[in-house]
Structure formats: C-alpha cells, structure tokens
Amino acid sequence: MKVYFYHTQDIQHILQQIEKQEFPPHFLYGATLFSKHGVDVVWHKSKLNQSRWKMMVRTTWRILTCKESFDAVYATHYRGLELIVFLRALHLFRKPVIVWHHQPIIKSPSKWREWLGKLFYKGFDELFFFSQKLVNDSCKTAKYPPQKMHLGHWGADLKFYDSIRHQTQRTKGFISTGKELRDMPTLIKAFNATNAPLDIYINEQNGDVNYNKVFANLTLNDNIKVHQWNRLAPYELALEVNKANCVVICCQESKYTVGLTTVVEALALGLPIICSRNPQIPIDFDKDGCGISVPYYDVENWTKAIDYITQNPTEATAMGARGRALAEREYNNEKCAEVVTQVIKKYDKKA
Incomplete structure (x- = not known):
C-alpha cells in the first residue's frame, strides 16, 4: 500500500535534515516509519510562502497529476x-483522505457556514486528534462520525532525543521555547519574583505578535535572558533544552494544543515541566507526576511552581523520569506510526 503524504512545511528540507540526524522525524507525523508497517510514501513537494488560494490550487494540481500511484492521502493538516x-x-x-485535525470540530452559528462545514467534513475518511478532549468536544457537534475519530498518540522520536540526552550537563535552570500564543507577561512576572534563572528562546515575530515589543513593555530582571530565534532549528534548540533542569510552557488560553511540541520534547529528554493548564493537551502533568500545571495568567501559582522545582531537585528529577516513561509508553513516533498505519491499512485494496 502507498499513501500520498501532505504537509504544510518543507518536507524535502526536513527529510534532508533527518538524514543528517539534525531534525526530529516526528515532525512528519510517523510517516518516516510507515515502511515498517507495510505502507510506502509519496512525498508532496512543498512550496512555502504562498497565499492560501495558491497553496490550495497547487496542492490540488500536484495530487491530481501525481505520476506515482497511491491508495490514499495522509495529511498533517487540511x-x-x-x-x-x-x-x-x-x-x-476517489481516494480516501486521512487528516490530522488540530482543533475541536465546532458548530457554526451561521446556518450557511454550518451547512458548508457539514459538506466539508464529508470529505474526510478518517481524522486523527492529539487528545481525547479534542475527540470528545468534536463529538458534541454531531458533524462527523465518532468511529472515524482517532487518538493519534503523537509524540517525539525517542531515538533522536536519545542521541542528545547525554551530550551536555544540565546546569541552566529553566528554559522556555516555542513561539505560538506564549504568555510572556505572566512568565516574566513570575521569574522576576523568584530570581530563578530563565532562558527564553523565541522568534522575534510570530504572526501578528512582535515579541520584541512585548518584552519592551516588561521589566526583565538579570536572571532572565532572551535569545532571538528566527529560523526553524529543532536540533539546536533541543541541545539548549537538554542543558536545562526544567521546561516552562506559559501560554495564553486557546482551544487547541498550544505548547504540545515543547511538551513531547521535554518528555523525551526526561525533563520536568511546568505548563499552563491547557485541557486540550493529552498529558495530565499533576496526575501523571511529570510536572506541574498552572491556571492561565496566574502569576502567584507560577511563582509557587518555580519555587517548588527549585527547592525539590530530587522530586524534579523523578518528574522527568516519569515523563520519559510516559513518552515510552504512550506518546512517541513509533506508537504514532503504528496507530496511524492501522487506520490507513483499512483502505488497502490488496488486503
């Protein structure tokens, strides 16, 4: 069996970096491991920085004119x-379309948009979600069959991070990476109050948010260092994360899994996590014992969490170990590939 793999990122660049062991393979949502499960891949040729309409037309043309035969489309996003x-x-x-859905399916207040949405969802043969909460919320709309919604167990490529884990000593204190919907005011205020060391790695610009302007309106004590990071370089970032003793993910409220990429990296590296309490994320940090969750915009409880990690290094180390064990059991690239290919192979005409 063979699938056409579609991604919004530069697939060819990612594959080249994976060959050099400088890019984590899980950014391709299990596809690099499909061959182990009897599924071959046709890689979409990406072209970035296009308008939405140009991207749609180009993607449609490439799929419809693809010279290689394939049995289904597998996409990381619609x-x-x-x-x-x-x-x-x-x-x-005529070919099945199997896609990762990053947010809950919602009901539109507009009758016209709701009708169009119902038609649109008829075009998906199977949907993968990052958490059971996203599945449950999507079921409430009655817009898509529950039996075709799947928990994808998306997680880090553990072999990639194993090559990094023992390269450096953990001497850096706390680290914040990621760029999407980050709540810097809450994070900065909490670290100003604790005086614990914090390194922030973040893009200067993300969408409409200019983080330079955000930081310009905040007071940063000497314990906080900001590093501008304007290119996609997961390997270099992972090396920096591995030097830290704890990963902090302070986000704004949202209806999707903001911060999950950072979470799965921290789990793979065996690091404890302090994270905004995003119910869309599949990990329950407190229950699973791998970190501490904090309500959105709560400076006081962020301060308490930072102090707890600082004052209890043995327990912080144990949190990291429990997180790594969770990654090995539930959230890793191997399991993701296994779960996804089981669904894909339902459409194998030769089976």
Missing part, C-alpha cells in the same frame, strides 16, 4: 488541502 477535501465530499476524488 490547510491547503481544502479543494481535494471538497472533491472527495462530492465523490469527484
């Missing part, structure tokens, strides 16, 4: 794939 999805909904595209 952005850019919308025309194929509508063609599938209208029975004008």
Whole structure:
C-alpha cells in the first residue's frame, strides 16, 4: 500500500535534515516509519510562502497529476488541502483522505457556514486528534462520525532525543521555547519574583505578535535572558533544552494544543515541566507526576511552581523520569506510526 503524504512545511528540507540526524522525524507525523508497517510514501513537494488560494490550487494540481500511484492521502493538516477535501465530499476524488485535525470540530452559528462545514467534513475518511478532549468536544457537534475519530498518540522520536540526552550537563535552570500564543507577561512576572534563572528562546515575530515589543513593555530582571530565534532549528534548540533542569510552557488560553511540541520534547529528554493548564493537551502533568500545571495568567501559582522545582531537585528529577516513561509508553513516533498505519491499512485494496 502507498499513501500520498501532505504537509504544510518543507518536507524535502526536513527529510534532508533527518538524514543528517539534525531534525526530529516526528515532525512528519510517523510517516518516516510507515515502511515498517507495510505502507510506502509519496512525498508532496512543498512550496512555502504562498497565499492560501495558491497553496490550495497547487496542492490540488500536484495530487491530481501525481505520476506515482497511491491508495490514499495522509495529511498533517487540511490547510491547503481544502479543494481535494471538497472533491472527495462530492465523490469527484476517489481516494480516501486521512487528516490530522488540530482543533475541536465546532458548530457554526451561521446556518450557511454550518451547512458548508457539514459538506466539508464529508470529505474526510478518517481524522486523527492529539487528545481525547479534542475527540470528545468534536463529538458534541454531531458533524462527523465518532468511529472515524482517532487518538493519534503523537509524540517525539525517542531515538533522536536519545542521541542528545547525554551530550551536555544540565546546569541552566529553566528554559522556555516555542513561539505560538506564549504568555510572556505572566512568565516574566513570575521569574522576576523568584530570581530563578530563565532562558527564553523565541522568534522575534510570530504572526501578528512582535515579541520584541512585548518584552519592551516588561521589566526583565538579570536572571532572565532572551535569545532571538528566527529560523526553524529543532536540533539546536533541543541541545539548549537538554542543558536545562526544567521546561516552562506559559501560554495564553486557546482551544487547541498550544505548547504540545515543547511538551513531547521535554518528555523525551526526561525533563520536568511546568505548563499552563491547557485541557486540550493529552498529558495530565499533576496526575501523571511529570510536572506541574498552572491556571492561565496566574502569576502567584507560577511563582509557587518555580519555587517548588527549585527547592525539590530530587522530586524534579523523578518528574522527568516519569515523563520519559510516559513518552515510552504512550506518546512517541513509533506508537504514532503504528496507530496511524492501522487506520490507513483499512483502505488497502490488496488486503
């Protein structure tokens, strides 16, 4: 069996970096391991920085004119794939479309948009979600069959991080990485109050947010260092994360899994985590014993969590170990590939 793999990122660049062991393979959502499960891959040729419509037209054209035969489309996101999805909904595209859905399916207050949405979701043969909460919330809309919604067990490629874990000593204190919907005011105020060392690695600009302007309006004590990081370099960032004693993920409230990429990296590296309490994330840090969750925008409880990690290094180390064990059991690239290919192979005509 063979799938056409679609991603919104530069697949060819990622594959080249994976070959050099400088990029974590889980950014390709298990696809690099599909061959172990009897599924081959046709890689979409990406072109970045296009408008939404140009991306949709180009993606549709590449799929419809692909010279290699394939049995299904497997995509990490439906952005850019919308025309194929509508063609599938209208029975004008014959191959199954299997996609990762990053947010809960929602009900629109507009009757027209709700009708269009129901038509759109008929174009998906199977959907993968990052957490059971996203699945449960999506079921409430009655817009898509629950039996076709799956928990994907997306997680880090443990072999990639094993090559990093023993390279450096952990001497850096706390670290914050990631760029999406980060709540820097709450994080800065909490670390100003504790005087614990914090390194922040973040892009200067993310979407409409200019973090330089955000930091300009905040007072940063000497214990806080900000490092601008304007290119996608997960390997270099992972080396810095591995020097830290704890990962902090302070985010704004949202309806999707903001911070999950940082979470799975921390689990793989065996590091304790302090994270905003995002119910969409599949890990319960407190219950699973791998970290501390803090309500959104709660400076006081962020301060307490930082102090707890600082004052209890033995327990912090144990949290990291429990997190690594959780990654090995539930959230890793191997398990993701296994779960996804089980669903994909339902559409194997030769089976």
